[in-house]
Amino acid sequence: MNKILFFIGIFVIYSQKTLIAQKNADQILNTNKKIAIAIHGGAGNFKKRNLTPEQENAYIGVLDEALTSGYNALQKGGTAVDVVELVIRKLEDSPLFNAGKGSVFSNEGKNEMDAAIMDGKTLHCGAVTNLRHVKNPISLAKAIMLDSQYVFLNGAGAEKFAKLKGIELVDTSYFFDQKRWNEMLKLRDTTKTSLDNDKGQIEEKESISKFGTVGCVILDVYGNLAAGTSTGGITNKRYNRIGDSPVIGSGTYANNKTCAISCTGHGEDFMRIVAAHQVHSYMYFSKMSLRKSAENVIIKELTQIGGRGGLIGVDRKGNITFQFNTSGMFRAGINSKGEKTLSIYK
Numbered sequence: 001m002n003k004i005l006f007f008i009g010i011f012v013i014y015s016q017k018t019l020i021a022q023k024n025a026d027q028i029l030n031t032n033k034k035i036a037i038a039i040h041g042g043a044g045n046f047k048k049r050n051l052t053p054e055q056e057n058a059y060i061g062v063l064d065e066a067l068t069s070g071y072n073a074l075q076k077g078g079t080a081v082d083v084v085e086l087v088i089r090k091l092e093d094s095p096l097f098n099a100g101k102g103s104v105f106s107n108e109g110k111n112e113m114d115a116a117i118m119d120g121k122t123l124h125c126g127a128v129t130n131l132r133h134v135k136n137p138i139s140l141a142k143a144i145m146l147d148s149q150y151v152f153l154n155g156a157g158a159e160k161f162a163k164l165k166g167i168e169l170v171d172t173s174y175f176f177d178q179k180r181w182n183e184m185l186k187l188r189d190t191t192k193t194s195l196d197n198d199k200g201q202i203e204e205k206e207s208i209s210k211f212g213t214v215g216c217v218i219l220d221v222y223g224n225l226a227a228g229t230s231t232g233g234i235t236n237k238r239y240n241r242i243g244d245s246p247v248i249g250s251g252t253y254a255n256n257k258t259c260a261i262s263c264t265g266h267g268e269d270f271m272r273i274v275a276a277h278q279v280h281s282y283m284y285f286s287k288m289s290l291r292k293s294a295e296n297v298i299i300k301e302l303t304q305i306g307g308r309g310g311l312i313g314v315d316r317k318g319n320i321t322f323q324f325n326t327s328g329m330f331r332a333g334i335n336s337k338g339e340k341t342l343s344i345y346k
Contacts, residue, residue: 034318034336035074036219039067039087041097041330042212043264043310048345059096060342063332066090067342070216071334080218080226080260081119081142088115088138088228091214095177097330098212100136103175103232105184106241111175113232114246115141120225120254127246130155135168138230141246143167151248155240180235187236212330213245215262217254217314219336225316227252227260227276234267243267249277256316258283259290264329265302265309273301279313290315291323298323 041063051059070087078086092100103111115137116127126145129152134140143165144153153161162169213231220226229252231245244251244267251267253276254260261276270276275297282293294313302309303325310324318336322329324346333341 033221034219034223035071035221036314036318036320036334036336037067037070037074037083037087037216038218038312038314038320038322038333038341039063039070039091039214039216039331040262040264040310040312040322041091041214043308043324043326043329044212045308045327047327051344056344059330059344060332062091062094062096063330064342066216067332067334067340070218074218074220077221079222080121080220080224080254081117081145083218083220084117084216084226084228085138085142087216087218088214088230089136091216092136092138092230097214098232099214099230100232101175102177102180104180104235106233107184107188107236107238109181109184111172111232112237112240113137113230114242115228115230116246116248116252117141117145117228118226118248118252118254118260119145120227120256120260123255125151125248125252127152127248127252128154128158129242129246130240131158131162132172133159133169134162135170135174138228140165140167141228141230152246183235190236213264215245215252215264215312217260217262217312219260219314219316219318223256223316225254225256225260225314227254227262229262229264231264244270244275247271249274251276253277253280255280255284259293259313259315261294261311261313263309263311265324265326266307269302269305269307270309272305272307273297275302275311279311283315290319291321294321294323298325 073083095102113131114129118125126141140162215229217227229245250271251263258280279293282288310329320333320335322331328345
């Protein structure tokens, strides 16, 4: 009898502790309502006349779907890192953007994809470059962050690690897109390249089909920040060129002390000014706001060296900023007040 009472007592104590733990978890979710999410689909110099209403609706539709999925996941308690992966996978799966399925072609006629992700709480990060068979590069970047002793893996070695971790691999034919192939052929015998959404090097209106690098930044219900970026690079690139997207601190950065940043544009220039980390530095050392810091990086520093592109950012208070010095940037977001942004042009 005493043994029965003893075990009943243990069960009651365990049940009470479980209920308390669950209550505390619920309180964490309920007390921090400052969730925020922002995404981009590339920046470039393009004009409204280059897009038909149907095309505009298609791109806005994909952005809105990805945004809504991410926001709903955050409301249910999803972590910043997991939701960044969720959102970017949706954009990678769309042929409309220069990432994953919609990646552009190099001079050799290959798709060479890059991605990076960073956890603002731990400063852990993962990055990949020159992938040819990974269906969702952002998932491999996350696997490297969580399950590897390294930060940055390249090409065949990265894909070997992907196979080891059960990341989905596909035949290169999965990434083929006729319009992007045609764009590469127009530049193949030249030294010119083409930026994500930029008309600069291709004169035909169909150049607008090269929609760009994708990114996502998040503040979750636990007060943690995360950032991720994924890209197919630039059309007609040579020598396995790598841009800023997978370079931690240049195209992607997150730190709970300040902000989460994802960049898009001419990668070489973003690397020269270490753009994503520079926003953090303005905020951390100069105590500037997210918006002012991002303006300093994009409107001043990037423009001064002749660079073009933009960035999205979210700070630890749930403020969001979209900064770009081009004529447009595909962008969407919901800030801590629930205010929604869906836009293309400046």
